Amino acid sequence: MELRQLEYFVAVAEEASFTRAAERVRISQSGVSAQVRGLERELGATLIDRSTRTASLTDAGRVALEHARATLACSDAMRQAVGEVTGLVRGRLTVGMVIGCTITPFFDALAAFHHAYPGVEITLLEDHSARLLRDVRSGAVDLALIGTADPTPVGSNALTIVSEPLVALVPPGHPLAEQPTVTMAELADHRLVCMPEGTGIRTVLDRACTLHRVQPTITVQASAADAIADLAVRGLGVAVLSESMSRDYRDRLTALPIVDIDDPALLALVWSGTKSPALDRLVRYCRDAFAAAPGPEPRPRGHTPVPTG
Structure with missing residues (x-):
């Protein structure tokens, strides 16, 4: 037969x-x-x-x-x-990650995939989230870990990894240091140090400014959380970071919840709609790695803050 x-x-x-x-x-x-x-x-x-x-x-x-x-x-x-x-024996994937990424489960997923399918060449690049998302939508990047303000970024598949609020960080002696919380109107009275446009944290902040009709003075923009915190310690402005980012600076800065920002900063995995066996398998490895991460949300390597920029 x-x-x-x-x-x-x-x-x-x-x-x-x-x-x-x-x-x-x-x-x-x-x-x-x-x-x-x-x-x-x-x-x-x-x-x-x-x-x-x-x-x-x-x-x-x-x-x-x-x-x-x-x-x-x-x-x-x-x-x-x-x-x-x-199809997985040979091929190429371009993977992007937000600047300053040190997320252990993401690296674990990439390593496990590489060991399972060594014939697939992985090109890893680092960039701001807005550009990475644009490249995912265009197909130039297959998969990326980005900071975003949108749970489901238009034009891509997405999996939210971390969702957390923004906080303001001030050094001892600052006029806001004795307050338990802060509002957007109060922040507008002070100079700010924050991440540049195109990052998830900055998008959340800008949307809150528009919603509350305030225009704070942004004196310095930096892509690295350490730089933003150091500048705040030196009095150049109030730092605005995500909650997990602030934990490394508790010995030098006081973190104040911003009570009237409702939208969280998100860390998300986004990927294109391209029908690729290799991409499909890599997404599975990432899902498994993040699902296996300890705690309610995946923690970064060592004490490095989660980059949601």
Whole structure:
């Protein structure tokens, strides 16, 4: 019994015609008829009633049709599975990460994928979140870990990894240092040190400014949390970072929750809609790595703050 015999038999059964079945499988009508007769001889039963102008199934044919379809479906599934593995033997993926990324589960996922599929070349690049998201949408980057203000960035698939509020950080002796919290209106009275435009944290801050109709003075912009904190310690302005970022600077700065910013800063995994076995498998590795991370949210390596820029 051959797969092509089953294929031709199914075509005749579904088309109710040897002529239309031949057109469907693109061989001669005599070829279809010969293959179906060969199948009937092997099974020892007539599958197609040829006594009328319409090719109809016999009782044996109706029973055989179900199994023929199932066999062909299994064959297609096997081809697809083998094709996916073959496609992963070689290839290339471009992976982006937000500047300052030290997220352990992300690195674990990349390492595990590389060991499992060493034939797939991974190009790793670092950039601001807005540019990474743009490149994911265009297809220039396959997958990226970014900071964002939107749970589901338009034009990409997304998985939120971290969601946390923004805080203001001030040094001892600062006018705000004795307050338990701070508002956007109060922040507007002071110079700010924050991340540049295009980062998730800055987007959340800018949206809050627009919502509350305030225009704070941003004196310094920096991509690294350490630089922002050091500048705040030296009195150049109030630092605005995410909650987890602030934890490394508790010995030098006081973190004040900003009570009227409702939107959190997010760290998200985004990837393109490209049908790629390698990309699909890498996304699975990332999902598994983040799901296995301890605690309610994945923590960064050592004491490095989570970059949601």
